[in-house]
Amino acid sequence: MDVDVVVIGMGPGGEEVAGSLAAAGLSVVGIENNLVGGECPYWGCIPSKAMVRAGDVLAEGRRVPRFAGSADIEASWAPVAGRVREVTSAWDDGAAAERFTGKGGRLVRGAGRITGPKEVTVGDEVFRARRGVVIATGTAPAVPPIDGLEGTPYWTNREAIEAENLPESLAVLGGGAIGCELAQVFARFGTRVTILEAGPRLLSLEEPESGELLRSTFENEGIDVRVNAKAERVRHDGDGFVINDDLRAERFLVAVGRRTNLAGLGLGVVGLDEGARFVEVDDRMRAADGVWAVGDVTGKGAFTHVAVYQGRVATRDILGEDGPGADYQALPRVTFTDPEIGAVGLTERQARERYADVRVHTTDLANNSRGWLHRAEGFLKLIESEGRLVGATSAGPMGGEILGALAVAVHGEVPVERLRQMIYAFPTFHRAIDAALL
Ligand SMILES: Cc1cc2nc3c(=O)[nH]c(=O)nc-3n(C[C@H](O)[C@H](O)[C@H](O)COP(=O)(O)OP(=O)(O)OC[C@H]3O[C@@H](n4cnc5c(N)ncnc54)[C@H](O)[C@@H]3O)c2cc1C
Ligand SMILES: NC(=O)c1ccc[n+]([C@@H]2O[C@H](COP(=O)([O-])OP(=O)(O)OC[C@H]3O[C@@H](n4cnc5c(N)ncnc54)[C@H](O)[C@@H]3O)[C@@H](O)[C@H]2O)c1
Numbered sequence: 001m002d003v004d005v006v007v008i009g010m011g012p013g014g015e016e017v018a019g020s021l022a023a024a025g026l027s028v029v030g031i032e033n034n035l036v037g038g039e040c041p042y043w044g045c046i047p048s049k050a051m052v053r054a055g056d057v058l059a060e061g062r063r064v065p066r067f068a069g070s071a072d073i074e075a076s077w078a079p080v081a082g083r084v085r086e087v088t089s090a091w092d093d094g095a096a097a098e099r100f101t102g103k104g105g106r107l108v109r110g111a112g113r114i115t116g117p118k119e120v121t122v123g124d125e126v127f128r129a130r131r132g133v134v135i136a137t138g139t140a141p142a143v144p145p146i147d148g149l150e151g152t153p154y155w156t157n158r159e160a161i162e163a164e165n166l167p168e169s170l171a172v173l174g175g176g177a178i179g180c181e182l183a184q185v186f187a188r189f190g191t192r193v194t195i196l197e198a199g200p201r202l203l204s205l206e207e208p209e210s211g212e213l214l215r216s217t218f219e220n221e222g223i224d225v226r227v228n229a230k231a232e233r234v235r236h237d238g239d240g241f242v243i244n245d246d247l248r249a250e251r252f253l254v255a256v257g258r259r260t261n262l263a264g265l266g267l268g269v270v271g272l273d274e275g276a277r278f279v280e281v282d283d284r285m286r287a288a289d290g291v292w293a294v295g296d297v298t299g300k301g302a303f304t305h306v307a308v309y310q311g312r313v314a315t316r317d318i319l320g321e322d323g324p325g326a327d328y329q330a331l332p333r334v335t336f337t338d339p340e341i342g343a344v345g346l347t348e349r350q351a352r353e354r355y356a357d358v359r360v361h362t363t364d365l366a367n368n369s370r371g372w373l374h375r376a377e378g379f380l381k382l383i384e385s386e387g388r389l390v391g392a393t394s395a396g397p398m399g400g401e402i403l404g405a406l407a408v409a410v411h412g413e414v415p416v417e418r419l420r421q422m423i424y425a426f427p428t429f430h431r432a433i434d435a436a437l438l
Contacts (some may be wrong), residue, residue, distance in 0.1 A: 003027040005126045005318060007134040008112035008265070011038020012304045015100065015135030016311025017318070022105035024319055029127050030105050031112035031120065038098040038138050040304045043158045048181055051161075052336045054080045055188035059221075059338055066375065073136045075189045077166040084161060114266035118290045131318055132290035135279055136307070137265060139258035139296040144173075144231075151305025152236040155253040157182070171241060171249035173231050174256035175202035177335050180214055182253060184337050187223045194224040194247060198256075201227055203335060207348060207381055207393045209362075210341045217339060219375065246340045260297045283325030285314035292318065301331050328372050329390075330411035334400030339378045342403030345410040346391035348383050355385040362437040365396045369427035380432045382406070388413050402430045 007018040010032035018030040035042050064071035089095060097107050110122040118129045141156035143149070155163075161180050170186050172179045175197030195202070195218070201211030202218075202225065215225050231243050231264055240250040251268040260278060268274045270288045278299030279287050287293045292314045293305035309326070316323045335341040353356045365371030365378040379394020392406035409419060416437065422432040 001029075001125070002128050002130065003029050003106075004129065004131050005029075005134065006031065006048060006129045006132075007136060008114075008120060009038070009137035009295070010036045010096075010100070010107070010137070011136060011138045011295060011307065012040050013095070013138070013307030013311045014038070014134065015047070016308045017134050017136065017292075017294060017315050018105055019100050019103050020311070020315040021318060022100065022103040025104075025314075026131070026319075028105045029108055029115060029120075029129075030100055030109065031108045031122055033109070033111040035091065036100060037093055041096070042088045042091050042093075043161045045304055046087050047161045048157070048178075048185075049336055050083045051080055051185045052181055052338075054083065055185040056235075056338050056350060058188050077163075077189055080189070081164045088161075105334070112267050113264065114291075117270060129290070132292060133261075133266075133270075134318075135265070135287065135291065135293040135297055136295045136311075137261040137297055137401070138307075139260050139302060141254060142257045142259040143254055144256055145349060146231050146234050147232045147253055149231075149254075152234060152241065152252070154234075154236075154241070157253075157255065160186075160253050167249075167251040169193070169240070169249040170251045170253060171196065171231075171243050171247055172253045172255060174198070174254070175211075175225070175227070176204070176255060176257065177333075178255035179253070180218075180335060180337050182255070183223055184218065184221065187218070187221055192222075192224075192249075194249065195226065196229040196231055196243070196247075197225070197227045198230050199227065203341060205347075206343055207334075209379060209381060210335075210343070210393060211377070212397055213339060213377065213395055214337055217337075238302040252265040258302055260299075262297060264305065281310075283313075283327070284317040285310050285326065286317065300326070300328055301333065303333060305355065307329070307357045330407055332403060332407045334403065336400065339376070339396045340399035342394040342400040342406075343402055344392050344407040346383055347388070347393075348381070348391070351383045351385055351390050355390070357385055359384040363432050365429070365432060368429060368432040370429050371396065372433070373427065376429075380436045382433070383435050384416050387415050387417065389419070396429060398429060402432075405430050405433065 004026040007014045007030045010030045022028040060071045115121040169192040172183045172195045183193045202214045203211045237356035241252040259420040279293035285292045296302045313326045332344040361382040365376045382391040389409045394402040424434040
């Protein structure tokens with residue numbers, strides 16, 4: 001069958017390209033071997049943030065004695081499991097599929113494979129794409145080769161999100177975004193949680209202060225945080241897991257990063273490296289003649305907002321429209337723990353590796369009027385080079401929202417001097433920007 005474009009993988013990145021091109025009048029085939037929408041709406045961002053919201057409500061209730069009297073809080077997992085089923089439509093992608101077909105796209109269920117230049121095969125159906133093929137196959141959980149792990153009922157993000165019952169205890173391998181967000185949720189509901197992080201701190205890709213802040217908060221909330229720790233051996237004895245012979249936990253969540261779904265995709269057929277971890281793309285998301293790639297497979301940041309952003313860039317390129325190429329200098333990311341860790345652009349370390357002239361401005365939220373009123377923990381760290389902000393971290397209540405102002409400053413290359421001359425509303429958390437710069 002001849003079409004204009006074939007999109008392999010209908011997660012946030014693929015859905016964006018396929019839907020926009022179909023809406024623009026192109027004949028588009030979108031191929032999906034699981035659920036249209038990908039990881040984010042069913043086992044990622046959306047249900048995990050529903051869980052985070054529930055944990056935050058509990059934590060806020062527990063703050064009542066410090067502020068406003070007394071409150072009896074009795075946590076129950078049932079509403080959380082119910083809300084997860086509601087926001088994921090109980091893992092039914094009917095509405096997402098219709099969103100695409102309603103724009104005129106054709107959805108094909110199955111695993112797509114590149115079988116020739118601009119040619120994709122699904123089962124015994126062959127699609128030839130006049131304009132080209134978009135690779136948007138995303139990622140799956142990376143599972144390290146730990147002695148004894150294979151064959152045990154360990155959890156990845158999928159089982160953790162689907163959990164109908166609260167485990168009594170949970171060991172979390174990996175103190176990155178998934179590990180930290182889910183560890184805090186389960187702990188707030190009463191699960192005894194231990195985090196094993198191989199590196200020296202939590203959220204190892206972010207500022208060290210972010211990892212330290214989370215560690216102290218987590219420890220205050222009763223989470224056992226073990227850094228420089230690995231799982232060497234694991235066994236499951238019917239009742240639960242025994243990790244390294246001494247740590248016992250009913251459930252074991254593996255959250256040590258992701259691996260791209262590229263094996264067996266036929267990348268070699270179009271001259272791409274079959275063994276590479278990511279698909280190399282230029283700033284138009286082109287990977288080879290007639291091949292574009294978007295989302296987690298590009299290695300530019302495993303976030304839904306990156307997949308959608310790249311999807312827009314690829315769409316413009318496929319339609320032959322002008323517009324700026326992909327630019328990641330103001331890439332934002334938010335870890336939805338409490339305190340929330342928002343960051344944009346470079347960390348201090350990355351900035352020092354890149355620029356000779358780096359200035360760092362920090363302030364503690366305890367010195368910010370609203371932070372003090374809230375008895376909040378957190379900080380702002382701003383990284384300046386050549387008179388512009390090149391990176392920033394905003395950690396604290398609504399850290400990801402306060403980040404918005406900083407992301408605009410980094411993206412817009414606003415001179416720091418101009419930020420110093422701005423009026424910041426009093427008493428807001430974001431007024432800490434003023435304090436940091438002074
Ligand atoms: C627990 C968790 C929480 C997260 N929270 C956030 C968050 O708060 N904010 C954020 O920005 N990001 C978050 N993420 C990351 C976000 O989910 C991903 O970055 C995003 O889903 C990537 O989109 P994608 O389109 O690249 O790939 P995916 O969402 O992985 O979709 C790829 C799709 O391709 C399909 N596919 C694969 N191979 C084939 C094939 N050969 N043929 C046909 N179909 C195929 C897959 O079935 C899948 O549906 C989270 C992830 C997890 C796991
Ligand atoms: N709020 C968000 O935007 C959000 C939330 C969840 C996930 N995500 C995305 O999903 C991606 C995957 O999340 P993740 O938490 O699985 O990965 P991650 O890369 O963020 O963190 C993995 C952590 O596991 C550690 N680790 C690696 N191997 C280990 C081992 N053998 N033993 C113990 N620790 C080990 C690493 O040092 C690292 O700290 C993230 O990078 C992020 O892009 C985003």
